[in-house]
Amino acid sequence: MKKNQTNVLSELRQMILEGALSAGSRIAEVPTAEMLGVSRTPVRIAFRALEQEGLLTKLAGRGYEVRSISVEEIMGAVEVRGVLEGLAARQAAERGLSLEHQQALASLLEEGDQILDVESLQEADLERYQQMNKRFHDIVIEAAHNPAIQAALSRNEHLPFASSSALAFDKKHMQREARRFQFAHQQHHHVYHAIVNGLGTRAEGIMREHANATLGYVHQPKDSDSLTVITERKL
Template identity: 80%
Template sequence: MQKTQTNVVTTLRQMILEEELAAGTRLAEIPTAEKLGVSRTPVRIAFRALEQEGLLTKLPGRGYEVRSVSVAEIIGAVEVRGVLEGLAARQAAENGLSDAHKSELQALLDLGDEILAGDELNEAELERYQQMNKRFHDIVIEAAHNPAIQAALSRNEHLPFASSSALAFDKKQMSKETKRFEFAHQQHHHVFYAMINGLGSRAEGIMREHANATLGYINNPRNTDELTVISERDRTRN
């Protein structure tokens, strides 16, 4: 299947997570495009996107380098996003959602249910889920009517994995990863219920937890500066 722009970004992000592209690795458009079987254009765009996410550093002249990212840096960025999006959800609930926002959020929930109806997501469905997820989060922030939240999130999104669109998953275990996305999408349903019923504190709490449910991280016991990714099933089963 021809990789889309989102596929290219997701693939490179996952390669960095799994240290297939280790910290310090230099990346250039042509060899990367050949490795992924795509043209240079989506790779060029992906490099810029991953630089914005804080995963790549632009080198003088041409090319990029994979940044060294600590567990503490990621956890801190994800927790800040949770606080900001939690505040947005609370203020959206207190303000009351507009009919337009209610309608679009419900449509996104229905779309997510449709995408997750099967036993295992494929790449095309993952891309649809990612787009749905990003728009859901964007509406929650819009509904807060608080420009300071958006400004703070924009700054925070330059840190690794601090953006709601920076999803990661294990392609080798897609059945289990699908269940993780199902869990996250149920949280979408719950925060929507809280917002439309004016339950500000509940909406805030769910949204803060939702940030942590998207990506889970632990320290590698061999090196506390190394990054290891675990799915939410491992974080919550104890």
């Protein structure tokens, strides 16, 4: 399958997550493009995105360096995201969804159901889910009508794996990934139900759990300062 921009970004993010691109290593456009079998343009765009996510540091000369990321750094960023998105969900429930937002969320839930209703989940399906997932989160935040939440989330998204769009998935274990995405999408249904029915406290709790479910799976080896595999990521 020909890699698109999202494929390249997700693959590089996963390589950093698993340590295939280790902390402190230098990476450049040409060798990375050759390794992935793509042109330099999607790699260049991916590098910039990963820099914004806090995974790469741009060097004074050419190229980038993979940042050293601690478990504590990820935990802190994900917890903050959970608090902010939980607050957004509660305020959206208390204010009431507009018909436009309600229809958009319902349509995204249906799209997610269709994506996951397959015998064998493929990489292309997960790319579609990733786009759906980001839009779902964006609408919940929009529905809160609170610019302070949006501003705080924008700052937090520059930290590693703190953004709803910074998804990673393990292509070597697609069945496990399918179960993970199916569970996450059920949480989407539950938070939607809570918001539509004005259950602010419930909506907040589900949305916080939706982000913080990551933390029970993050681990760091005792004999290393670098992050190793995170077997479950936020959705």
